[in-house]
Each structure stands twice: as C-alpha cells, then as structure tokens.
Amino acid sequence: MSMDSTTLHQAKALSLGRALGQILGRIPAWLWLGAGVYVLMLVNGSALLNDSDTYWQIAVGQWILDHGALPRVDVYSFSRPGEPWISSSWLAQILYAVSYNLAGWTGPVVVAAGAIAATFALLAHILERRVPAVYAALVALVAMVLSTPHLLARPHVLAMPVMVAWAYGLMRASERRQPPSFWLLPLIALWANLHGGFVFGLVLAGAFAIDALWNAEPSQRRPLAMRWLVFGLGALAACCVTPYGWESMLASRRILDLGELLRLISEWAPADFGKLGAFELTILALIAGALYRGIVLSPPRIALVLGLLHMALAHGRNLEIFALLLPIVVLTPVSRQLVLQPAWPGRARLAAVAPLMVALGILTFPLAAHQAYAPAKGDSPAAAVEAIKAHDLRRVLNDRAMGGYLIWRQIPVFIDGRAELYGEKFTMAYYNALELKDVGQFLGLLREHEVDGLLLRPGAPATGLLDHLGGWRRVYADDAAVLYVRGGS
Template sequence: MKKNLDKFLQATLVLSLALSCLTLGLHLIDDYDFLWHLKTGEMIVKQGPPLVDFYSFRAEGREWIDAQWLFQVIIYLVYRFSGFAGESFLLAVLVCAIFLLLLKLCWLKEFYPLSVFLCLIAVWSVSFRFNLRPELFTYLLMMAYLLILERNRKQFTLAIYLLPFLQLLWANLEGLWPIGLVLIGAYGIEEFLFNYLSRYKQLSKWLEPGSWQKFGKILFVFFLCTLMSMVTPYLWRGFIFPFHLLIEVTHPSNLVKSIILDNKPVFPMWFKFPFLAVPLLVLLIVSGASFFLNRKPRPAFIMLWLAFLFISLSARRNVPYICFLAVFISCFNFQNSLASRFSSSDSPDKSVLKFLPAIFSFVLLIFFIASVLTGKFYVWDKTARKFGTGFYFEKYPKDAVEFLKKIGWKDRLYNQLAMGGFLIWEGYPEWRIYIDGRLEVYGDELLKLSLDSMADYELFKEDEQKYGFTAVLVWKGERRVIPLTENLLADPTWALVFSDPISMVFLKDTPAQHQLVEQYRLNRVRSIP
C-alpha cells in the first residue's frame, strides 16, 4: 500500500511539472525575431543556407553566417504543415522536454519531491525566456549532454560516443554550441584531477577515485566534437563565428549590450523584475549553500557553477543556464548529505522533507495555472504575453502593411529595429527593409546610425539620399521615434498616407509616387490618433 502510494505521488509530481511547463510554454508567439527566422527557413528550403544578406538595402551583400539555419528549417516545416498554432505547440513541447530531462538528471530517489520543487522554481525563473528561439535547442542539448556525461562518470557507457553526433546537430541549430565543448571539457578536467590529485593521501580522503581510461575517452570525444563543430555550411568561418561574436558582445563599449534589454547585466536591472528575481535568488542561494553539504566536492560542478554564474549575471538572456545547473548541482550535493542524515526510514524529519516540497509543488502548479489563465503572470513578469496558440499579430502594424500591399507599393522601406522581422515576413522579396534583428550582419556602425537617425533628422536625410528609400513605417510602440515622426510631418517632401493607433506610413513625394501621395494623403492633424 505504501509503495503504491509512493508511485502515485511520483507520477502526480511529474505530471505537475509537465503541466506547469505546458501552461507557461503555450502562448502566442511574440518574439520580434521569430518571423525573419521563419522567412529564412522558407528561403533555405528553396535555395539552401544564406551566405550573404538579401533582406536589407543597407546590408545587402554583406557576409551572413546563419548559425541557426537548421532551427529555421524546422520551424518553417512546422508552419508549413500546422501553421502558427503548430509553432505554439512546438514551443510548449520543447519547454516540457527540457524540464523533464532536467528532472531525470537531478532525480533524488528518496527525496524526489525536492527535485520536482526545485525544477518548478527553475520553471518560474526561466519562464521569461520561453520563446520559440534557437536557444531552446541549446537548453535541450545541454540536458542531454549532462545526462550522458553523468552516466559515463558513474560507469563507462558507449552513449558518450553519441556526443559528437549531438555536437554536429548543435553546431547547425544554434551558435551557442561551444557550451557543449565546455561541458565535456569540465568533465574531462575533473577526471584528470581525480586521477592526479587522488595520489596524495591528504586529498584522497575527499576526492572520488578516477579512471585514466575514462579521461582518455573523454579527451577523444572532445576532439571529435571539436571537429564536428566545423561541419556546417560555413566550415571554419562558422566555427570561429561564435567566439568572434562573444568578444564583440562582451566588449564594454558594445552597442548591442547597451540597447538590448536581454543583453544587459542582471544586477541591478533585475530589481526592476522582482517577480523573476525571487526564484533566481532562491536557486543561487540553495545551490551555493549545497556545496558546503558535500564532503567530496565535484571539480566539474565548481567550475561549471562559477563559469555559468558569471555569464548569467553578465547578461539577462543567460539566466537559464545557471538555473539549470543550480537545480542539478543542488540535488547532487543534497543526495549524499540527506541519505546519510536520514538513514532511518521512520524518521519524522524525513517525512517532512519529503511531503513538504510535494505540497509546495502542487501549490506552485495551481499558482501557475491560475495566474496564466487570468493573464496576471504575464503582467507580473512584464512580458505581456497571451495564453493560447498562434502568432501575436496584434502588437504589429498589420493594417499598415495591408495598406502598402493594397496600393501596390514595392520599394525600399525605412523601419525601426523591432519591426524588421515582421516586415521581412510580410514583404520580402518585394520590399527591402532598413534594419532587423540580425545585428551581427549590420554591425555597430549601421546599428548606431539606425538609432541616431530617429533623433537627428539630418542623419535621416543623409540616409534617404544615400539609399533612396521611398516609404517610412513608424511603429508607435517606441518613444525614440517621436522626433522622427514630428520631422516627417513637418517635411513637405513626405506625406502621411496611413495612420492608426499603433502605426503611421509616410510616402516620399517623388514623380513615381506623386499620384499615390495625392490619392492617399491624410489631414495631418485630424488623422493622428
């Protein structure tokens, strides 16, 4: 009877984690970069991975190393067969798979409710990154790597030879594939230290024994994975691209880091997001404290925890990595400590430690479901998402785009950064855009000009003369565009032809467009919402 009850509790807790993931993962796709990824997937299916830019009239012909090309193909095929609703379901399934693998990785046999509870805390902390982006596959592969490496650490397994094939997949899915090499390298260094340092009697008391044979095989797998990382459409240039990008992004004067919210350091910015800061702090404190409970420290864990703590605190977008590791490391460190302390199965403290996390887990499940369905969760975390399936078109200038299509306009279009992906999806190849989210293609110089041109009308006019764009689509969701809007309204060579609560369209009064301008020109005062 007791055994059956325990199995029921296990199944219920696992189901609670899965339902939490599905609830938070199932929302309208709202990422600004998603649509250019989707359009690129369509182009790759037709003509192969891109080598140079063809979307923007400013960056046309520049080298484009599309490190996410396989991800783009996957989401395009999903869209082709199941539309935008299928994309939402794919997102939910990926989130669920990531955390179920994490749970398998950190499962505590006697105290499994604690494992589930910590995973749910991680779900809460990581939820702001639940977007259908290439990094989801990085999370998934990170869990797979840790599962294989942990299994091999306990006893050599042939599964370790799957890593080079997974590395090949990773290198073509996302540019963060060096994380795979970091994980393998940390386990390899650990095996080396166990073998070398355990020779000393004073150290052998607190170090686990190692195996030179396992170290040699890990070293061989690391070498194979490094080679596999070069097997992409971009070969050696694709191999060095992530490292080049890392150097640029981490540079103190990097413009991307200063304007993109997710690239900014966690502290002190995270205090503006207390709803997400609380679970993160819980995981950091618990995982840090857990090291003091394990009398035999794992060098790999110390190295990985410190390394990912640094990169996670350096940029908000990297927070998930330390959250995953915090859960895994905490459970591993708790395992031996709790087993030795609660050796008696009848200990009342053991029952409390088992059932209290279970109760908290069910409370979190109810909280997630209730707050998501009422929309409050997405108010508190400031993502403004909507539960459901499909794409969140309401936040985009859909009517403005339909207007341009209706009048048959086809040319170069000035736009803001956030709208680039949407305009690529809606208008390519008839339209060429000014800028989009592929910042590595544009570089700091063009990115800075795109921002400055909204505030400095002289720069805007210089770009107009240089590139010859004949339409401007203004998205009102960005305050920095106000000066440009006022200047366009005051400039007789530009005409306001469309306006609604979220967007405005201006056409250049050129000989080729004069008839359109006269036909659709709006009363400037009366038509602005």
Template sequence: MMQGESRRAEILLLAIFGIVLPFILGSSLLIFNDGDVRWHIAAGQWILDHGALPVADPFSFTFPGAKWVTFEWMSQLLYGAAYRLAGFGGVAALASAAIVALHLIVVAQGRRHVGPWGIAATVVLMDLALIPMMLARPHLLAWPLLAGWIAILLRARDADTAPPLAAALLVVPWANLHGSWALGIVIAGFVALDHCLERRWHWPVVRAWLLFGILATAGAMITPNGLDGFVHPLTVSKLETLPLIVEWRPSDPARTPFFFVALAATILILLWRGFRIRPLIAFLLLVLLAMALHQMRHQAMLAIAAAMIVPRSLIRESLRPPLFAGSERRLAIGGTAFAIAALALFRAANPLEPAENGANPRSAIAAIPADLRDKPMLNGYGFGGPMIFQGMKVFIDGRSDFYGDAFMIAYQRMVDGDRAALGDAITRYDLGWSILPPRYDKLIANLDRDPRWIRIHSDPVAIIHRRIDIPSASGSPRAIP
C-alpha cells in the same frame, strides 16, 4: 497500500511538472512576442522553397546580396516546416515539444537526488527564469540539448569515466540549431578538468576526456557553414553594439525580476538544506552567473545548468531508487512519447493567432498602401521580422551580426534623433516610407517636422510615414487628421 498510493502521487506530480506545465507554457501566445520569430520562420520557408541555404542575404535592401552565415539554419527549417504544416499552431507545437523535452530531462535527472516536491521546486525556479526567454526562436530548440548534454556529463562523472564518444556527436545537430553549442564545450571542459584533478591526471582518464573533447569540437564544424559557422559565436560576442539590443544588456531586476527571485530562492534553499559541491563545478556555476548578470540572454543557460546540478548537490544519504524498472520502464517511456506526440498534434490542429503587439503590428501592416510595399522603407528594429514575413525587403531586422557595428551605430543615431543621420539614410537608400514603434519618439518627431514627409497611419503599435513626392495609387497622399 500507502506505498502504492505514494508512488502514484509521485508519478502524477512528475507528469504535471514534466509534461503538462511545459506544454501549457509552450502553447502560450507569449512565445510569439518577439519580432525575430517571424524572420526565422521566413528563413525556414526560403530554405524549403529553394532546397538550399541562403548564402547571400535575401531579406534586406540595405545589404543586397551580402554574405549571410545562416548558422541557425536547422532551427529555421524546423520552424518554417512547422508553420507550413499548421501555421502558428504548428510553431507552438514544435516549441511545446522542445520545452517538454527540456523539462523531462530536468525531472529525470533531478529525481535521482530529490523527492517529487524537490523536483517541483526545481522546475518552478527554472521556469521563473526561463519564461521571459520562452520565445519560438532557435535557442528554444537548443535548450533540451543543453540539458541532455549536462546530464550525459554528470552521469559519466558519477560513473568515474568520460562520456561515451558517441555522445560527443550530440554537438552536430546542436551546432546547426544554435550557437550555444560553444557553451556546451566549455561546460564539458569544466567537468573534464574536475575529473582529471580528482584522478590526479591519470592518463587513461585524461586521454578519454581529450578524445571526447576533440570529437565534440570537431562535430561543431559539421555544418554547411564550415569554419564560418564554427567561429560565428565568437564573431557575435565581439560586436561592440550588442548593448543596443535588450537581451544583450546586463540583467536588470526591473526587466527580469523573477530571475532574481529564482536566484535568491535557490541560494536560500542551499543554505537551508546544506550542500556539497566540488570546487570546479561551483566555479562553473559562478561563471554562468557572471555571464547571466553581464548579459540577460545568458539567464536561461544558468537556469538550466543550475536545475541539472543543484539538486544533486543537496546533502543526501544516497541516490533514490528508480521509479520504473524493466518492462515497466519501457512502457513508461512509450507512454510518455505517445503523450508528447498527442499533445503536439492537438496543439498543431488548433489554429493560433498571435496577439497584436510590437512583435506583430498586424493593423499597421494591413494599412500599408500597396504602392509602398516594394519601395525602400525605414523600419523599427523589432518590425524587421514581421515585414520580412510579409515578403517585404527591410532596412534592418534582428540579425545584428549580419548588419555589423557601423550600420547599427548609424541606425541608433537616427533613433536617438540625429537629423543628419536620418538625412543621410534617406538620400543613400532613397527611403520612401517608414514604419516605426511609438517609442522611437525622437525619430518620429523628425519625420513629423520634415515637410517632405507626412504621417498616414497611427495606432498604439506603429506609426507610418511616407514621402509626399512619391505618388500614390489614388493621387496625392494625404496626412492623417
């Protein structure tokens, strides 16, 4: 009796941390708190409307017709389709499904090595690091692929073999969803090297891993972008202006404190419980830690990899027996799939409206005069996505890789208050209006001081100026009081 009750309690706990918690996280309005969310949706809708990928930029007036490598096109297509079907509720349903899939993989992998409370701790620590990055952007859809990839590698390692060649094909959708596939290849390289060293470079083992690695790398080239898409992660990593973007800056306890809480807690658990980990796998985690400390966007990669690797590294006597077997296992898989589908449909069927904030300057956009909407404007970096979503051509948006270092540097000079840079941009692009966040105080002050510009809207999220020599539909424009 007690054994049956214990099993039911374990199933309930795993359902909570594998399905219910991630569904709640994916349904939160926080997943929309990034301006890039909307231009990704807009890109997906563009693909749906044209039945092709945009090879020339359709969104900016600063680089009209310039080459654009849409390396995340599949994610954008999915987000665009989800929005078209059910609005932001559909986007949340898609994001929730991806987050649930990630958690189920982590739970399934971890349960082989630790009990239900160990699983709960693993999920909570992972989520502490992931929540700031839980945004409806392409990387979110790639998270379950990263976890699944690591699970495949580790289970092959446990079986003293290379993964099946068919598993290498997982890289194909991954490379079309997000650029993190490159990290997956690196992780596979570490696991392969560890296995080859243990087997003293036994040729059948080396050959199996070589074939797997070659096939996986080749799979990354099966995209509409070909070689351009394959090298794009390297192209992005070489940009000198990445530190201008918050997520590419070094990790900071003031900005992501819970990442450091999760990191400290994980280290304490390892010291308390004791652990065994092969040197190369430990080195892999240290490399991921260095990447996460160097650029906060890599915190998610470390959190997922650690959630997959650390539970198996705790000192234990043996693997835990499966929770389900035979027909019961098939029933559990079917029931889980049904639950995920039902929750996703429930989420999609209920309308969702993102909160008004810097990622969604709703009131300011509504206040833009109709006669300005088709004229060149100077926008805040984070406002590019919402403006594109509303069908307006932008000065800049979140595609820093598309705009390049020189343009990003010139833009930052304007933000920092360089009046000459502002004057050059106004002249070169014939800027007629601006929509900027209040934190761009130096740039806003320059516009306020310029007699050729007047402020026509101001709220806590955005400030709008227009040039006085551009006539409005109602006559001469007036400054707000």
C-alpha cells in the same frame, strides 16, 4: 437489466479502473511534470509567439525548403544586400516552417511547447536520480519560472533539451572519473545544427574535464586528461558536421563581438535588480540555503556555478542556461551533503509511457482548436504594410522590431533581428539616428540609403521631426505603426 448483469458490468468497470490506475501509477513524476508543462504551454501558446524574430525564422526555413539550399548571403535587406550571412539555426528554422505549413501558427506553438516540456521533464528526471521526486519537481518548476521570459517559438528552445542531456552526460563522466561516451557526440552535432549556442557546449566539456581531473587520483590524471582531450577534439569535429562546416562557429562568435550594441537588445541586456524579481529571489534563496546548510563544492564546481551566474547577470538570454544547468552542476554534492534519498524512478516502461503520450497527442487537437494563436499585433503592422505596397515603396527604413514581419511579407528591410549581419557600428548608428541624438546623422542616414519611406513606432523621437520636416508626409498611422513617404511639404 438483471441484477447479475448489473453486477457484472460494475465488476468489469472496477477491473478496468484498477488496470488504468496501475498503468497511470507506473508513470513517473517527471513525465507527469512534462505533460503538465506541455498543456500549460499550449494553453498560453500565443505567449510563445511574442517575438517578431519568429517571423523571419520561419521565412528563412521556407526559403531553404523552396530553394533546396542554405543561405550564404543576405537576401532580405536593402541595406546589406549580398553581405555574407549564414543561418546556423537552419534545422530549427526548417522544423518551424514545416510545422507552420501543416497547421498555421498552431504548428510552431506545438513544436516549441513539445521541446519546452521535454526540457523540464528531462531535468526533473535527472534530478530524481539523486533527490526525492517532490524536490526534483520543485527545482524544475523554479527553473521554468526563471526561463519563462525567453520561452519563445525560436530555435534556442529546440536546443534546450539537447543542452540538458549534453551537460548531464558530461557530469556523469566527470563523477565517474572517466571520459564521456562518444555516443554524446551526435548530441552536440544536433545542437550545432539547431542553434548557435552549441559553442557553449564545448566550454562545458572543458569545464567538466577539469572537474574530472580534480577528482581523479594523481596517478590517473595524465591518461584521463588525454582521453578527455580526444573526446574534446571529437566534439569539436562534431560541431563542424553542419552544411556550413567550421563557419558555424565563426558565426556564433560574431554575436559576442557586438560590444555596446548588446546592451540595447533586450534579451542581451544585463540583469536589472531595480525591482525585486524571481531571479533575485532565487539567488538570495540559494545563498541563504548554502550558508545555512554549509554546502561545500569543489573548486571546479564553484567555478562552474560562478560562470553560470556571471553569464545570467551579463545577458538576460542566458538566464535559462543558469536555471537549467545549475541544478545539474550542484546535484551530486548537495544530495550527498544533505543525505537526500533519490526517487529512483528507473526506466519507464513503454506500456506506462505510451498512454500518456497518446493522451497528450489527442489532447493537442481540442486545446489548439480553441486557441487563436498569433504573434503580437504590435510586431505585425499588417495595415501599414498594405500602405507600403499601395505606395510602391522599395526602401523603407523600419523599426527594428518590425523587420521580421517585413521579411515575412517579402518586403526588403533596412534592419531586423539578425544583429550579427548588421554589426555593431551600423546598428549603433541606426539607433542613435532614430533617437535623434544627432539630427544630421539621421538625415544623412536617409540620404545615404536613398530611403523612400519610414515605418516607425508611434511616439518614436523621429516621428516628431518628420511631422515638421519638409519633404516627408505621414500617409498612415494606427496604434502599432506610423508610415511616412518622401514628398509633400
């Protein structure tokens, strides 16, 4: 090759490199953060499947696809057959079922990873409008750390970006002393079809309406209140744009009526500060920062902050709501009082965004191909289920965490993660019986429901009794499950 030819190739390579650099340089920081979160979620994809409820979520989605209808009664348990039950997360369940049919467990992982990445990219994008990009990325990453325990391939993660966009739209309207745009209504309608948490979206609308009225001139408050009221009624109507209509709101309410039971379900349990963790450190850092810099909030914003904090302290599953929405609630007053300069990323051009999106799409295949995605073995007692089928058991009293897998394997369950179906009284009786707080209650439960088998965790209190109780025998055991059948001595 001649010197001129070599020089020409070098010049072309340099020109191409500069062009690529210019394209990548136009990609805003929030998109890079979203890309990084997406890759991180794929690399650790099995962690997104660490919840047995994912099994029954996909099973319900598949049932909907197979029947071309939505469930209105329970078809999965033998303890509550025919009991009224609706699936307010039907759209998310279909998305997970379709993705599983297309790519096995990789499908739900990719869908969940994409929603999670979109959530934190959107949060960083919102923050960059008021603060430097470095601060925006740092806050978004802290929010992700706090949310990590609840980042799972379940319907709520698909609703998270919708929640963030909805809250931001309300905040902007409030700060402009205007009612929100009616273009926000499709957002809460989508939320209502993805997850039952949409009811909180209505609460947010009321909270930001009060904030708007607080900031408005006295002469403008009455007409502004009427316009927010009209929007609120529109939002309420949009929440009913589901196959179940207003029943979706009633179903969401039943979760909050579970009383004492919520303390026993890990994701609904209150915060535990017995050990120093990320949540406590974040709260302490926020208090220290507010005291040191003298941050002042209006009474409505203070009420919002305290409300979000109360929710996170009361129920662990609300921690991601606190982490995602607190930065939005305090964004404007904090940025103004600290005189922070916004990143002002503006709108990313398609020419800048497209290469990153294409690259992530291409990267998905090799990343997923080298990962063995699968739910936790402890929630997937495959061998024990084969033993259930071998003994032709029809009424197996199961450990609650195994209910999702049994539904997945088309075995009628005694109980599963659908707490709103079983209710507080039934589920508390189940827990008390299996903990042997009342042996008579445990034996009565077996008789009442004509149980012919029990599938329990090794070491569960009831296993010690069954091993010495006449009329039951252990037929299978491994590290994940123990199976008992009626009969023997």
